[in-house]
Amino acid sequence: MLHRFNRFLRLIYFPTWLLCGLIPAHADFFIDQSHRITENHPRLSYGISVADLDNDGSNEFIVTGFGYPNLALSYKNGTLSNREIDKLFTDENRKTIGVAACDVDGDGFEEVYFLNTDSYSGEKVLADRLLDFQTNAVDLFDIRENQPVANLTAGRSVACVDRKGDGRYAIYVSNYGGPSRLYEVNQNIVTDIATQLGVDRVTGGRAVVSGHILGNRNDLFAANERGPNFLYQNIDGDFLDRTLEYNVDDTLQNGRGTALADIMYNGRLGLIIGNWNGYHRLFAFNRNNFHDLATSEFKEPSKIRTVISADFDNDGYDEIFFNNIGQPNRMFRLLDNGTLERVELSAALESEGLGTGAAVADIDGNGILDLLIAHGESAPQPLSLFSANIASAGRFVRIQPVNLKDAPARGATVTLNTNLRSHAKTIDAGSGYLCQMEPVAHYGLRKNEVINSVSVRWTDGTEKVMTIVEERKTHIVRQ
16 A cells, blocks of 8 residues: 555656756747857848858858948858958948849859848948859949949848749849849849839839749749739749739738748648738638638737748748747747647747848758847847757758759749648748748658658749658759
């Protein structure tokens, strides 16, 4: 009898021990890794991009500086340290907010577009930069023939679009209080073709994304402030306005953070839109139109900046991260059929953080995505770095498509087909709001999930299907 009583005591003791906090019942979702950033001084920063600046096979975080130097954070020996690139790249005398990388001249190397904004709206003094790094860094807008087309309007976001599907990217600049730009480069000569293609609308431009939204070519969606959004379908290199037809104009909201994501896990990209102090949207494509699946909790207004969709904890379900300024960040897990589950944050809550931009990449190559957050605007703050609080990466697979020029195939769509789902991911072309993610489709794998095939839809509309067997690695897929 005494033995049984002691056994009973031991059974009730363990939960009491758990409640005392020796083993937390709910561990923080993220771990703060900011200590890994060397010389992480307070600064004004906005946009972040992820690109391989020196073509060594490893990506860098490109962090813009608003009156501070632009940074190229490279991972080495357990830390993220700034690499000295070039004075044109550093450019601390300009006020850089947006950045995107892509191959604009078709040479197989990505150029970098820096968006400078020294005024809130309309005309500005400091032009943007378009840097070519193949030899010594050259700002293509410094070439005399290109100076007349340099952007001198206050911009908010920049994205790349392979409108012809030939691997030569155009650069779309979403301007505020002036016409948008669409730049193409041929033999170092920059041409603005926005007016020619009818995409030069004067609006409160905030965010723009490019990818397979409606068809087999790179379409454009722009979220705007104080006016309707617009959605352009790419028809053989021309753009057709389909906004009203697909009910995404959202006229009474002020667009900010925007991301492409497969909301239903059915192989079709939808739109996640964060609206400044307005209702956030979760537009899934179903029955030939977009339908808002946002719950009341998801819609709750906030001072949104960047929206990111990524599988941070490798459980096979994407999380949607809302980076807010001066308010706590929020996150939701996207379950099957568009169902949302709130994820409570602690380490990455940043209740007093002045978040202005964020990007993800597996920067250290351990199979777990790293989240870098920039701050600024109201006051200087250091950068923040977070990763999921998991013991190991577990099961995952990463797909990195490269085009015929051997450059990142930004705007391509990767679809993972398994016994449980068909999950499409875009290779991010920028710039949901000032930022651009790594050019890799990263998938965590669910319990008992078996990969059947992986398909890549290229920017020219063609598709490549392959069998991927090996997990826990990055597969480079060539067009």
